[in-house]
Amino acid sequence: MGHTLQRERPVEILLVEDNAGDTRLLQEVLKGISLPTTLHVVEDGEPALAFLRKQEGYARVPTPDLVLLDLFLPRLSGHEVFVAMQHDVSLARIPVYLFVGDRDDPHLARIKDQGLPLPCSLTKPVRAEHLTAILRDLSP
Secondary structure, three states, X not given: OOEXXXXXXXXXXXXXXXXXXXXXXXXXXXXXXXXXEEEEEEOOHHHHHHHHHOOHHHOOOOOOXXXXXXXXXXXXXXXXXXXXXXXXXXXXXXXXXXXXXXXXOHHHHHHHHOOOOOOEEEOOOOOHHHHHHHHHHOOO
């Protein structure tokens, strides 16, 4: 059974994930939510920042309403992407959910120790109920 939500335009989601299996699972979860979404996927932190800053081949992409960010990426980690976003006024306002192992993930403590706002977190695999609640909380 899908969850029904109303919204004028699709929720623009940027998924930063290098694992194709995790990407496919999230796509399946999104299919079960009756809310229009557009999922943009990049596989590393460098293209994620280019996407967010509308650089290189990403000049015409929409600004995401939500960023789902894996911490463990090949070149530029999710932690580094989050820190860069927080230091850029135009990007700091975008909600970010980090994929973590659990609530006591040491990456969250590192972010807190840097004096940055603690991002929300998710564990994999993402469940439809959790994603629905996140999407519902986004301002239309």
